[in-house]
């Protein structure tokens with residue numbers, strides 16, 4: 156379902172699109188254009204929507220740091236990019252500060268207190284994916300607002316300043332893009348079916364580019380958050396409206412679940428790759444750990460000499476992707492609840508052994524190459540920010556599917572996630588991205604569902620060099636992996652690294668997914684080796700910032716690039 160939606164919106168967005176979303180003032184939500192690339196000297200923000208990138212840039216110019224910009228951008232995305240920007244979902248932030256420290260903040264949704272391991276099985280034990288993907292039961296307890304307030308510890312500007320662009324855009328409205336109009340039109344029936352109260356995303360007749368979207372109920376919720384802080388979401392009127400929505404739709408999130416939600420700071424995944432330092436998200440995201448496994452499995456194989464998207468380099472990357480995903484299915488889950496052999500999974504010896512059965516020129520096989528043996532016990536969105544002082548922030552947030560569960564909390568105007576589907580609802584049953592799992596990722600009250608989101612920073616000589624991330628379900632870790640290899644090994648420009656065709660392997664199903672324009676001769680050679688290959692819709696929307704230093708002038712130059720696959724937009728100054 157999501158794939159079709161993403162396909163259409165990506166296709167529409169791909170049309171070279173010179174639209175000007177009407178009249179005059181960019182910051183009141185009209186009169187803006189999409190800017191794919193910016194060269195800057197001070198700071199930059201890149202996100203899924205121009206108005207959100209502009210909100211972040213505005214905070215940088217007002218003296219805010221990268222965290223201020225990330226908060227303002229996320230809040231604006233909750234208004235201008237409702238398919239994934241959210242306050243009813245969750246996400247992860249990875250930040251590096253110019254004093255050399257780095258942090259991650261986990262604001263992943265968690266299972267409600269009344270959730271149970273078999274809640275998505277019928278009496279005969281069959282998996283009920285409709286319920287885990289599209290019902291009030293599909294929603295985890297939202298984490299985003301707690302995450303924003305946990306991030307405030309590192310921000311400089313007052314929260315009321317950071318949230319105001321979002322409030323204005325919701326209350327006064329903004330002009331929607333062509334792809335947003337198409338997306339609302341495609342989702343119209345589902346919004347009507349899933350909601351008993353009117354929702355802002357449905358209007359009489361069809362949406363078109365330049366139409367103004369006003370979200371008054373969402374504006375009121377944002378004002379409660381502005382005035383009451385975290386409690387403006389997790390307690391009081393908003394919590395009451397959410398609990399009421401649950402009661403109406405037979406959901407189980409209680410006011411107690413909301414009041415007890417906490418974002419958590421966690422030690423980052425940190426590893427070196429040929430002298431670069433990579434910083435990424437730890438569990439409950441699988442992303443950072445898988446990225447580490449994949450990078451380390453290729454590190455000593457001189458992939459640079461194989462060159463970009465040759466049969467040899469694609470095969471090598473496919474085989475490490477296969478192995479990382481097999482381990483994900485077997486070993487990963489919320490480490491606050493289950494034991495995960497993290498150290499072993501990333502140890503040099505183990506990763507070397509994992510590649511023992513890799514044969515260049517011959518397709519691997521997911522039946523014979525499963526998880527390693529361990530003896531010891533279209534929707535998400537990414538934003539990247541760099542500020543003038545060298546602080547860097549990567550944030551990926553999600554509602555899971557495009558528009559999450561499509562349930563809009565009546566009276567509060569925000570969409571609820573369908574993140575419960577990221578749990579393994581039954582061992583071996585694929586989730587909506589085809590990922591499988593076992594007991595490690597089974598549902599338990601208050602447990603966080605495993606994620607693939609991979610907000611990532613790469614440092615060179617201790618300074619931010621790349622800020623990277625993308626949506627795309629299970630294609631996230633493999634897209635981030637490819638982006639890093641494209642830049643670090645194949646010497647590509649950020650633009651090419653983002654926009655050239657991507658490919659993906661996730662162990663099961665045992666096939667390579669490729670984007671259109673993937674080189675035909677490479678495809679044929681891989682098929683001849685024994686790989687099964689499937690053409691698929693756009694993979695992700697990667698947002699990259701690259702910072703380089705001129706040693707003689709001591710000048711920094713920043714290039715920020717928004718993915719051509721969407722309305723993604725880069726701003727800087």
Ligand code: DON
Pocket residue numbers: 533534535536553554555556557574577605606607608625626627628629631
């Ligand atoms: O956390 C995860 O891995 C998923 N919920 C992400 C979903 C996603 O990226 C959808 N975007 N296209």
